[in-house]
Amino acid sequence: MRLTEELLKQGINEKLLADVKHFREFYKLDEKLQDRVPNTENVFYGKDIWAMCITAILEGENVLLSGPKATGKNVLADNICELFNRPQWNTSFHVNTDSTSLIGTDTFIDNEVKLRRGSVYECAINGGFGVFDEINMAKNDALVVLHSALDYRKVIDVPGYEKIKLHEATRFIGTMNYEYAGTKELNEALVSRFMTIDIPQIEEETLMVILKGYFPDANEEILPQFAGIFLDLQEKSKNSEISTKSVDLRGIIGSLKTIRRGLKPMLAVDMGVVGKTFDQYEKEIVLDVIKTRIRESWEPSDVFGNL
Amino acid sequence: MKDAKWIYEDYEFDNRISNLMWTVSGDYDENMDSGEKSYISENVALYHAVTAGGRRKFVDWTKVKKYIISRYRAGFDKDIILGLISMGSDVLVEEKIIAERPGVYDIRKKAYDDIFANYYKLHTENLLEKVEHAIILEKMDKSVMLDSETSKLKKDLLKLQNREDTVDFLKGIEDIYMEYFPLFVEEDGSDRKDSKDKQNSLRGDFSDFMLEELYEDDPEESEIEASVEELADALLGESQGEMSNVNKNEGNSRVLKVQEEDLEKIYEKVAYYYGNSFLPISEVKKLQNQVCQGEHGNCRIHMTDGVLRSDSKNEFQQKYVKRQQTKNIEVFRANFKVCKRNVNKLKESMSRTLVQEEIMDAIPSDAGQLVANKLWRINRSSNHKVFVKNIDNNKGSFVVDILMDSSGSQRRNQSRVAIQSYILAQALTLVGIPNRVLGFSSFLDYTVIKRFRDYESPLSTNDNIFEYYCSGNNRDGLAIKATCEDLLKRREENKILIVLSDGRPNDIKVGKGQVNDLKEAYRGRVAISDTAKEVRFARQQGILVLGVFTGKEQDLMAEKLIYGKDFAYIKDINRFADMVIKYLKQIIAN
Numbered sequence: 001m002r003l004t005e006e007l008l009k010q011g012i013n014e015k016l017l018a019d020v021k022h023f024r025e026f027y028k029l030d031e032k033l034q035d036r037v038p039n040t041e042n043v044f045y046g047k048d049i050w051a052m053c054i055t056a057i058l059e060g061e062n063v064l065l066s067g068p069k070a071t072g073k074n075v076l077a078d079n080i081c082e083l084f085n086r087p088q089w090n091t092s093f094h095v096n097t098d099s100t101s102l103i104g105t106d107t108f109i110d111n112e113v114k115l116r117r118g119s120v121y122e123c124a125i126n127g128g129f130g131v132f133d134e135i136n137m138a139k140n141d142a143l144v145v146l147h148s149a150l151d152y153r154k155v156i157d158v159p160g161y162e163k164i165k166l167h168e169a170t171r172f173i174g175t176m177n178y179e180y181a182g183t184k185e186l187n188e189a190l191v192s193r194f195m196t197i198d199i200p201q202i203e204e205e206t207l208m209v210i211l212k213g214y215f216p217d218a219n220e221e222i223l224p225q226f227a228g229i230f231l232d233l234q235e236k237s238k239n240s241e242i243s244t245k246s247v248d249l250r251g252i253i254g255s256l257k258t259i260r261r262g263l264k265p266m267l268a269v270d271m272g273v274v275g276k277t278f279d280q281y282e283k284e285i286v287l288d289v290i291k292t293r294i295r296e297s298w299e300p301s302d303v304f305g306n307l
Numbered sequence: 308m309k310d311a312k313w314i315y316e317d318y319e320f321d322n323r324i325s326n327l328m329w330t331v332s333g334d335y336d337e338n339m340d341s342g343e344k345s346y347i348s349e350n351v352a353l354y355h356a357v358t359a360g361g362r363r364k365f366v367d368w369t370k371v372k373k374y375i376i377s378r379y380r381a382g383f384d385k386d387i388i389l390g391l392i393s394m395g396s397d398v399l400v401e402e403k404i405i406a407e408r409p410g411v412y413d414i415r416k417k418a419y420d421d422i423f424a425n426y427y428k429l430h431t432e433n434l435l436e437k438v439e440h441a442i443i444l445e446k447m448d449k450s451v452m453l454d455s456e457t458s459k460l461k462k463d464l465l466k467l468q469n470r471e472d473t474v475d476f477l478k479g480i481e482d483i484y485m486e487y488f489p490l491f492v493e494e495d496g497s498d499r500k501d502s503k504d505k506q507n508s509l510r511g512d513f514s515d516f517m518l519e520e521l522y523e524d525d526p527e528e529s530e531i532e533a534s535v536e537e538l539a540d541a542l543l544g545e546s547q548g549e550m551s552n553v554n555k556n557e558g559n560s561r562v563l564k565v566q567e568e569d570l571e572k573i574y575e576k577v578a579y580y581y582g583n584s585f586l587p588i589s590e591v592k593k594l595q596n597q598v599c600q601g602e603h604g605n606c607r608i609h610m611t612d613g614v615l616r617s618d619s620k621n622e623f624q625q626k627y628v629k630r631q632q633t634k635n636i637e638v639f640r641a642n643f644k645v646c647k648r649n650v651n652k653l654k655e656s657m658s659r660t661l662v663q664e665e666i667m668d669a670i671p672s673d674a675g676q677l678v679a680n681k682l683w684r685i686n687r688s689s690n691h692k693v694f695v696k697n698i699d700n701n702k703g704s705f706v707v708d709i710l711m712d713s714s715g716s717q718r719r720n721q722s723r724v725a726i727q728s729y730i731l732a733q734a735l736t737l738v739g740i741p742n743r744v745l746g747f748s749s750f751l752d753y754t755v756i757k758r759f760r761d762y763e764s765p766l767s768t769n770d771n772i773f774e775y776y777c778s779g780n781n782r783d784g785l786a787i788k789a790t791c792e793d794l795l796k797r798r799e800e801n802k803i804l805i806v807l808s809d810g811r812p813n814d815i816k817v818g819k820g821q822v823n824d825l826k827e828a829y830r831g832r833v834a835i836s837d838t839a840k841e842v843r844f845a846r847q848q849g850i851l852v853l854g855v856f857t858g859k860e861q862d863l864m865a866e867k868l869i870y871g872k873d874f875a876y877i878k879d880i881n882r883f884a885d886m887v888i889k890y891l892k893q894i895i896a897n
Binding site for chain 1: 319322323326327329330331333335353357408409410411412413414644647648651668670671683684687688690
């Protein structure tokens with residue numbers, strides 16, 4: 001399997017991967033649910049984090065991925081589902097999410113009252129992996145129904161519905177950004193039910209692997225300059241000289257994509273990086289950084305030789 | 308005002324320069340020296356920032372710094388030394404920077420073009436500037452006529468390029484300095500060699516500099532500071548002497564008896580020294596009637612914007628306040644990163660807490676607002692919760708008053724207190740919470756309340772806080788009372804008063820005319836209990852009062868007495884934001 005090969009290349013313990021294979025073979029997957037298993041192009045790069053995730057999941061624990069934006073949390077969640085070959089139900093928590101969208105609610109279809117199942121219900125009966133996006137934006141009452149599902153009881157017991165025992169292969173993966181306005185402190189009892197993994201800020205080595213993965217045909221000497229822009233800005237933001245707005249890997253990747261399409265590098269970076277902040281003085285500082293790395297005269301063909 | 312404004316207005320550009328230097332060097336703890344900065348044009352300044360960063364990255368900068376400091380102490384001109392070092396190391400460093408960051412090539416070209424354009428307007432006798440231009444022109448492959456000294460110096464500097472070892476390089480710089488920039492002027496035309504020997508012995512061994520340490524503040528400067536302050540005090544004291552009809556009771560009770568006819572004179576003096584009032588007389592009288600009761604029976608209040616912002620004719624005082632302002636701003640600049648970090652932290656934390664608190668919860672229930680698309684449930688399902696109840700968590704809006712003790716006892720902490728206040732005001736303004744910053748001190752029977760910024764003032768007015776200076780006494784209870792009067796008039800539901808004090812209310816006792824039942828002066832136990840009373844009275848009226856303690860450890864008890872459990876003792880300015888956040892979070896969440 002391609003994913004397994006990639007992980008072996010990263011240096012993951014062979015025994016762990018063998019255990020995962022055993023897991024896959026033990027828990028059968030219904031044909032109808034096969035298209036719920038994500039098919040990911042990109043693989044999360046981080047040997048230690050992978051080891052943490054795999055061991056936790058194999059032991060029946062739930063996992064909480066916490067970290068700054070654009071660090072690959074959702075990529076990792078998708079990778080995990082693919083690796084273990086389980087169907088994924090994704091719930092994006094926002095202010096309107098409540099217990100009914102998670103467990104389910106009555107609906108009226110064809111003149112009949114039917115139960116519309118929520119994502120957690122589906123995971124529970126099908127042994128799927130439930131991904132809870134931005135879990136710290138959820139309201140408390142939405143999460144309280146999960147408490148019994150997330151701990152040793154592994155059961156959903158909500159009045160009005162039958163008692164549902166979780167499938168053995170069911171797991172829950174939470175993702176969250178912390179420290180942004182609008183995010184709450186997570187309830188301690190909830191955090192206790194997850195194994196928390198801190199996804200760190202991106203480092204140079206990882207960054208180059210990611211960029212090379214996306215743009216294998218980019219010029220070997222110029223691609224590091226784009227990585228350099230990201231790292232310079234990340235350092236500056238860490239020192240509180242600028243906000244985190246321009247420190248955005250998605251921005252860099254988006255810029256490179258437009259350059260590959262034929263846009264002048266300076267303009268591309270303006271769109272993907274400088275434009276993310278709206279403060280005039282911050283724009284100047286960010287532009288100064290970029291100007292040390294990218295020459296005004298560069299054309300798309302300088303970056304992608306075979307255009 | 309103009310001087311301080313110039314430094315400040317140019318500040319954004321200065322910040323860009325620092326940031327560029329940090330980007331290239333990767334070290335955010337370093338600062339650029341003025342000798343490394345260029346004022347020829349923006350592009351040249353930016354390029355100088357790049358090379359300054361490069362020097363710190365590719366040269367052993369610690370050694371270089373130590374060298375410069377030791378030479379500065381021996382009498383060398385720091386700017387010349389730095390200039391020589393920059394020019395000598397540039398080629399060494401430039402190529403390395405450009406290899407790492409290709410874009411620098413364009414930045415350098417723009418700078419060179421500007422310098423070249425500037426060259427023909429240049430009429431300088433300054434050897435250093437001439438050589439700088441000469442080297443650059445040579446790099447641009449443009450040949451010009453040079454005088455022999457400039458040409459020789461240029462050749463010597465370019466020879467240094469090959470010295471990769473830092474100590475070797477610095478030796479070369481030393482030799483060049485000694486040859487072209489004499490240390491002492493020969494008095495009696497004695498042999499140049501003799502004076503050189505003298506200089507050599509003063510310098511000490513070249514390797515001595517490796518052991519020397521960084522120096523602190525220039526002692527000369529602080530002497531000047533002290534004498535100016537003495538002068539100001541003397542003048543203020545002089546005016547008190549002018550009150551020839553005043554009978555000063557020399558005893559410890561410090562009681563002053565004032566005649567009616569002197570009232571006008573006193574008021575004029577107060578307005579002269581502190582700035583004109585921004586309230587019309589009738590308003591002031593009304594305020595005084597309400598507030599000056601009991602302990603403060605015969606006191607008066609003067610509300611002003613300060614001499615710099617209220618059309619004052621008092622030039623001396625204006626100069627004095629400007630000087631204090633510059634001093635405060637310098638300390639602020641020295642701690643700029645810490646302060647900025649504190650402001651950001653405070654702002655982020657407050658906005659998070661506030662946003663959280665404003666969320667409205669809609670709970671399905673069997674009473675409340677009808678939800679139409681759930682109506683099908685009636686008679687068909689056992690779930691009858693077809694309504695939503697909106698639970699509003701809204702705490703209401705906030706307003707904050709910051710009151711700073713401006714009495715003489717705070718003088719040693721002056722800049723620090725100004726910075727703390729500035730941090731608070733910045734964070735609050737950025738978050739959108741209306742806030743007012745006031746300073747109070749007492750002069751005779753007047754409690755002068757100086758307004759630095761008003762509730763709806765824009766962000767830029769927070770700079771006024773640096774006008775804060777300390778002199779006179781402080782009648783805390785009255786100041787708090789007067790502030791609360793205005794605060795209570797605001798329509799925001801949550802009112803917060805933050806008092807930065809040193810726990811030492813201290814004022815003279817004022818009586819008028821025939822009154823004979825004067826008790827003690829306003830200090831010690833009397834003052835503390837009165838202030839404590841005012842704080843509790845304010846709390847009863849719904850104002851949350853927080854004391855920020857800026858005084859000495861021995862007065863901590865007094866502060867506790869006055870403010871109860873709501874006070875913060877902050878010893879380290881780095882922790883300032885954290886402590887205030889904790890308190891404000893508590894208040895907002897409850």
